[in-house]
Amino acid sequence: MSQDQERDGARRLSSARVLDVDPLLDDPETRIVVCCGSGGVGKTTTAAALGLRAAERGRRVVVLTIDPARRLAQSMGIDSLDNTPRRVKDVDGDGELHAMMLDMKRTFDEIVEAHADRERAAAILNNPFYQSLSAGFAGTQEYMAMEKLGQLRAQHDWDLIVVDTPPSRSALDFLDAPKRLGSFLDGKLIRLLTAPAKLGGRAGMKFLNVGMSMMTGTLGKLLGGQLLKDIQTFIAAMDTTFGGFRTRADATYKLLQAPGTAFLVVAAPERDALREAAYFVERLAAEDMPLAGLVLNRVHGSGAARLSAERALAAAENLEESRIVDQVGGKAGLRNSPDTYGSSESAGTGSPGSRAAARDEGSPAATDDERPADKRPDDEPSVDRLTAGLLRLHADRMRLLSREQRTRDRFTARHPEVAVAEVAALPGDVHDLAGLRDIGNRLAAGRPELPETTV
Amino acid sequence: MSRLQVVSGKGGTGKTTVAAALALALATEGKRTLLVEVEGRQGIAQLFETETLPYEERKIAVAPGGGEVYALAIDPELALLDYLQMFYKLGGAGRALKKLGAIDFATTVAPGLRDVLLTGKACEAVRRKDKSGRFAYDYVVMDAPPTGRITRFLNVNDEVAGLAKIGPIHNQAQAVMRVLKSPETEVHLVTLLEEMPVQETADGIAELRAARLPVGRIIVNMVRPEVLDAAELDLVRAVPRTALAQSLSAAGLGGARRGGNAEKLVDPLLAQAEEYAARYALEHDQRAVLGALELPLHELPLLAEGMDLAGLYELATELRKQGMS
Numbered sequence: 092m093s094q095d096q097e098r099d100g101a102r103r104l105s106s107a108r109v110l111d112v113d114p115l116l117d118d119p120e121t122r123i124v125v126c127c128g129s130g131g132v133g134k135t136t137t138a139a140a141l142g143l144r145a146a147e148r149g150r151r152v153v154v155l156t157i158d159p160a161r162r163l164a165q166s167m168g169i170d171s172l173d174n175t176p177r178r179v180k181d182v183d184g185d186g187e188l189h190a191m192m193l194d195m196k197r198t199f200d201e202i203v204e205a206h207a208d209r210e211r212a213a214a215i216l217n218n219p220f221y222q223s224l225s226a227g228f229a230g231t232q233e234y235m236a237m238e239k240l241g242q243l244r245a246q247h248d249w250d251l252i253v254v255d256t257p258p259s260r261s262a263l264d265f266l267d268a269p270k271r272l273g274s275f276l277d278g279k280l281i282r283l284l285t286a287p288a289k290l291g292g293r294a295g296m297k298f299l300n301v302g303m304s305m306m307t308g309t310l311g312k313l314l315g316g317q318l319l320k321d322i323q324t325f326i327a328a329m330d331t332t333f334g335g336f337r338t339r340a341d342a343t344y345k346l347l348q349a350p351g352t353a354f355l356v357v358a359a360p361e362r363d364a365l366r367e368a369a370y371f372v373e374r375l376a377a378e379d380m381p382l383a384g385l386v387l388n389r390v391h392g393s394g395a396a397r398l399s400a401e402r403a404l405a406a407a408e409n410l411e412e413s414r415i416v417d418q419v420g421g422k423a424g425l426r427n428s429p430d431t432y433g434s435s436e437s438a439g440t441g442s443p444g445s446r447a448a449a450r451d452e453g454s455p456a457a458t459d460d461e462r463p464a465d466k467r468p469d470d471e472p473s474v475d476r477l478t479a480g481l482l483r484l485h486a487d488r489m490r491l492l493s494r495e496q497r498t499r500d501r502f503t504a505r506h507p508e509v510a511v512a513e514v515a516a517l518p519g520d521v522h523d524l525a526g527l528r529d530i531g532n533r534l535a536a537g538r539p540e541l542p543e544t545t546v
Numbered sequence: 547m548s549r550l551q552v553v554s555g556k557g558g559t560g561k562t563t564v565a566a567a568l569a570l571a572l573a574t575e576g577k578r579t580l581l582v583e584v585e586g587r588q589g590i591a592q593l594f595e596t597e598t599l600p601y602e603e604r605k606i607a608v609a610p611g612g613g614e615v616y617a618l619a620i621d622p623e624l625a626l627l628d629y630l631q632m633f634y635k636l637g638g639a640g641r642a643l644k645k646l647g648a649i650d651f652a653t654t655v656a657p658g659l660r661d662v663l664l665t666g667k668a669c670e671a672v673r674r675k676d677k678s679g680r681f682a683y684d685y686v687v688m689d690a691p692p693t694g695r696i697t698r699f700l701n702v703n704d705e706v707a708g709l710a711k712i713g714p715i716h717n718q719a720q721a722v723m724r725v726l727k728s729p730e731t732e733v734h735l736v737t738l739l740e741e742m743p744v745q746e747t748a749d750g751i752a753e754l755r756a757a758r759l760p761v762g763r764i765i766v767n768m769v770r771p772e773v774l775d776a777a778e779l780d781l782v783r784a785v786p787r788t789a790l791a792q793s794l795s796a797a798g799l800g801g802a803r804r805g806g807n808a809e810k811l812v813d814p815l816l817a818q819a820e821e822y823a824a825r826y827a828l829e830h831d832q833r834a835v836l837g838a839l840e841l842p843l844h845e846l847p848l849l850a851e852g853m854d855l856a857g858l859y860e861l862a863t864e865l866r867k868q869g870m871s
Contacts, residue, residue, distance in 0.1 A: 130557025130692060131743075158694070160742050223709060321709070359558065362852070363589070394814025398799070406797035413796070477782050478793035480774040481815040484822055487773065490850045518824035520741040 110384035110510035112535040115353060116145040119250065122351035123240070124383070127256045129367040132359045133388040135159045136521050136530060137514075138255040139167065139190070141355075143179075143524060144531035145251050146188035153189040153249040155239060157232065157257045162522035164192060174198060176243070181524055189249065198235040199225040202339075220321040232257040233264055234340070241343040266374060353383035356509075358502075360390050360495035360541075365502045372506050384510035387499060391491050391516050392540035400489035407482035410475040496541045513540040547572065547871065548732040550672045550725065551687045551762070554696040554750065555736030556743040560767045562589035563853055563861065564736045564846065565689040570862035571871040573613030577684040580671050581606070583619040584664040585691060590617050595855055601625070603671075609862070616683070618671070625663040629718075661702040662719050669725040693735060693750035700726050700733070701757045732762030737836070739766060739829040744836060751839060763870065764841050766833075768848040772826075779823045787812050844868045 115121055126138040135156050142154035153176045156169070164170040167179045167190045174197045176189035203221075204212050215221050225231060236257055243252050257264070346352065354375055358368040368385060375382045503511065514533045521527055551568060555561035562583075569581040580603060583590050591599045594606045599619040607615040674682040691699045698705075706719040725731060735750055737743040747764060754761050774782065791802040791809040800807025836843060846864055849857040865871060 132558065160745070219709060223705060361558070364558070394817055395811050398811060402799075406794070406799050410793065410797045474785055474789045474793045475796070477774075477778060477785055478790055478797065480778060481782065481790070481819055482794075482797070483773045484818055485815055487770070487850070488818055494850075494852050518821055519828050 108384075108508075108510040109537050109539065110386070110512035111537055112141070112144070112512055113148070115383055116141065116150070116251070117148055120351055121353055122251060123244065123346070123353070124251065124253045125256065125347065125352065125354045126254065126357050126386075127354060127371060128357035129364050132357050132364050134357045135255045136163065136527070137355070137357050137386055137388065137534070138253050139163065140521075140527045140530035140534060142188055142190065142251075142253040143182065143527045144535065145253070146179075146182050146186035147184040147528070147531075149184060149186045150251045151187045151189075151249050152251045152253060153191065153243055154253045154255070155191055155193060155236070155243065156255045157193050157236060159192060159255075160520065160522070162520070166523045166527075174201075174239075176249075179524075193232075193236055193239055195232050195235045196225045198239050199231065202238060215325065218321060218325040220325045224325075233267075237343045238339060241339060241346060244346060266378065348379050348381075350381065352381055354380055355383050355386050357386045357388060359388050360498050362498055365498055369502055369505055372509055382509065384512060385502070386534065387511055387513045389516040390495055390499075390513045390540040391488060393485070393488050393492055395485060396489070396492065398485060398489070400486040400493070403482040403486040403489065407479040407486070410479040410482070413475075492541060499541060511539070512537075515540045547685065548730050548760070548762070549681070549683075549685055550668065550731040551685060552690045552696075552700070552731060552733040553687065553736060553765075554690045554693050554733060555765075555767075556693050556738075556746045559736045559738050559743050560853075561692070561736040562587075562689045563593060563858065564734075564765050564767055565687050566590060566593050567846070567858055567861035567865055568734075568870065569615045569685070569687040570607060570609050570859065571865040572685040572687065573607075573609035573615045574862075574866060574871065575611045575613060577609075577613045578682075579613070579615050579685040579687055580683040581615055581617045582668050582671065582686060582688045583617070584668070584688065586619065586621065588619060589689065590619065593853070593855075593858060610859075618667075620664050620667050622660045622663045625667050629663065629666070659706065659715065661699050662706050662715065662722065665700065665702060665722050665726065666718055669722045672725060672730065690733075693746045696733065696735075696750060697753040697757050697759065700754075700759050727758055727760070729760065731760050733759055734762040734765055736765045736767050738768055739832045741828070741832065744832045748835065748839060751841070761841060764836055764839065764843050765870075766836065766843065766845045769845045770825075770829075770848050774819070774822065774826075776826070776830075779819065779826065782816070782819050787816075790815070844870055 115124070124138075124141060126134045126141070128134050135158070138154055138156060139159070142152045146152045154167075155176075156164070159167075159169070161170065167177075167188075169177055169179075169190045169192050174191065174194040176191040179188040179190050182188045200216060203215050207215060233256075236254065240252065240254050243249065347354075356368045356371050356375075358364040372382060372385070499511075499513075503509070512534050514530060517526075517529075521530060551565075551572070553561050553565035553568060555564070566581060569579045573579040581590055583599070588598055590606070591597060594617070596606055599606075599617055601619065601621045601624040603616045603618045605614055606617045609615060668686055668688050671683060672681075672686045676682050690696055702719055702722070707716050707723075710716045710719070733754055735747045737747040751761050787809075788802070790812050791806070794800070794808035794811055794815075795802035795806070797808075799811060800809075802808050844865065845868075846861050849860065851857070
């Protein structure tokens, strides 16, 4: 029997390296931590928990969140959008935690104001095309997150910046969108839309000219004259600031490649999330961006991982069946508790902790032969039924666990070089500092939640 | 059921799975459905275990009773070239535009244009008829962007029609909105029984309603089975550890004595029961929040072995059973 339990230990091909979070956070050379990953994997919470942990370990930290859950934002005091970092209260230790929520439109407005004189800035800000562009569609949020990161870094007010990335369909958008917007603002199309007048008279440009008037004609037809005009006005007004845009985008991109930056890819142990994570890992490598590791959130472990789902179910069935056929032998009824089992038992008290404390020392030695064997009424729920329920719960847990394990192992087989921090699933959402601290502890625990091979 | 079924939901709630299951459910009994993907993720191909979908409607599944599911992954760039060709015979100009980055511009940067193209293509499929005057598809199911962006995505009309006050884009946007705001369309939201997805669902519904978009149903995905109810959980807390150890021992799991294999299981099993209890209470609260939204509510079970093709058919059957087809 015990051999069976040994054998039922979780199967695992290779151990992933364990990601050690604390040395990363403590290292003064670490200046930027970027949390990226697909939507719904807990990026924001991870970023906030890392920021809090680093602050409580003595660093001056700012956390840039993109779209935090309302209650999490409230707990950090950043539920009002003002686009500047606010100090978070009730942080322990000597460090400081500041947090802010990105205001995309305001960030964009600020860039315009910084790059254009007042008149021109006003023209841009009032342009309907600009208003639509800055209010957020594909790419703007990502671009503005990068822009804000660059600003925070340039301020030198913090020695660690933790960045959350925008919720996008794919983790890669974060890297691609700024480039896309940048190349648009800097591209041929822009020149085409703004330049035809300049090129007009030159000989030898005739062919190009025909092409161009066809282009603007087509665009006009397609977009409607008004929109095209809005775009042209916008672009004309922005003309002088484009260089600035491009330079800034490039500078921020370089910042992400610098040695002081660490990327953490965040995922949940689900197929889609880990597939995105794998793409991201490959992409970071291709872009020479430094990957610190993978944070695997919402992982389910078990203190009884040696008991397999199959055996737990068989045992549960065993209990339920024997209850029907044999109401007498070997069944302990609730009616017997607690006095049957000795005075040191604490029946009916709260947490598993207190139960664990109440050992059965001093109580009659409970062996298989000495089980109380009295009958109880059929309608009273039996301990066996509850035990069967516990075993069924365990079977569900083990199925989930092995599924998560398979998913994770597929990732580690593909990327054995990536260090992994596994964070145990919590029953509910986190919306206070204590919860973030708890996540931080789990992140830094340095041990896998999913069991290792026990062969 | 409306002919255009839009399925949204917070990231990680399984909206692609639900959209696919719904397409299967609606295709039963000889019907034909089109499952449309708009975010270029190829999630449908992965679910149906087929190769990458091209920008082309192709049959990917046969539903029970002979119905057919077609799938289309809309590529906004190709949709735009398509559109230029269809309305303006601009094949060559389209290529030139592409060279200049105009297509890139139109599909990634131009406000809302991308969304006009995506929704436009879906609406075109809804309205399309064959030679005999029958609708080409009985239903079109769209795997739409997540809850946080769905209203903006569907409501491109205000934005684009406001920006492009005249011209074909303007007309196109308005034609799309006529379909989207009509009873021909229903927007469903997929959620989990967790705080954030439920909150986003409530917010999403409010936004959709404010934009006068037709809200359909709430689909709670990945619902875990109830193993122990509230009363049983109370009883679990009251049972002496030794009684549990003995019961486990009787089930053949080792000795009940302290340090015995059965006894060693008690603490971890009780800890798991506490986690289950916390989750159970939370789910109960979230069900109440969803109930207060006063929309038809469907629940789909968590599939223990993960999602695969067989699981997809299982969910489709479940949706049919619950009257969602």
